[in-house]
Amino acid sequence: MTDETRERIFDPFFTTKSNGRGLGLSAILGILRGHRAGLVVESKLGVGTTFRVYFPVSANGVVRARTTPRFDDRPLSGRVLVVDDEESIRVAASAVLTDLGLEVITVEDGLAAIESVEASDRNFDLVLLDLTMPRLDGHATLKHLRSRIPTLPIVLSSGYSSQEVLARYAA
Numbered sequence: 001m002t003d004e005t006r007e008r009i010f011d012p013f014f015t016t017k018s019n020g021r022g023l024g025l026s027a028i029l030g031i032l033r034g035h036r037a038g039l040v041v042e043s044k045l046g047v048g049t050t051f052r053v054y055f056p057v058s059a060n061g062v063v064r065a066r067t068t069p070r071f072d073d074r075p076l077s078g079r080v081l082v083v084d085d086e087e088s089i090r091v092a093a094s095a096v097l098t099d100l101g102l103e104v105i106t107v108e109d110g111l112a113a114i115e116s117v118e119a120s121d122r123n124f125d126l127v128l129l130d131l132t133m134p135r136l137d138g139h140a141t142l143k144h145l146r147s148r149i150p151t152l153p154i155v156l157s158s159g160y161s162s163q164e165v166l167a168r169y170a171a
Contacts (some may be wrong), residue, residue: 039052044076085130093128114144131157132158134155138156
């Protein structure tokens with residue numbers, strides 16, 4: 001990050017992205033302050049940025065992990081289509097879902113999603129769909145997929161706040 005960017009990263013609504021999606025660092029800072037946590041940001045232009053979070057020691061001592069699993073240990077089964085223009089999100093979602101036992105297909109935009117669904121020899125059990133993408137956005141993709149397969153479960157995701165999403169896509 002540049003020095004100018006680093007000075008503004010905690011300003012409400014600040015973003016360096018053209019489509020208005022930021023990390024919400026002002027909200028994160030508020031949460032950290034509520035927990036009396038510290039935060040150190042180190043950044044070198046062209047190298048990378050590191051955020052270090054420091055939480056106070058608990059007065060309650062160490063909390064032991066549960067001895068019995070919280071969820072069923074059996075792996076899930078099914079086929080999931082992950083649609084997002086950001087590769088890091090596709091990779092992370094795929095890793096988590098694959099670890100749960102699901103078969104995962106990833107694509108980078110709505111057109112590729114429609115092509116994958118229509119060309120697939122097997123149905124998808126779920127679609128995880130980003131709303132803001134190039135070529136064909138999530139809203140148009142959702143409408144198309146719903147017209148073709150009305151019962152297909154689709155989970156929408158967005159970098160926008162829930163109020164912005166509801167205002168923009170309520171129709």
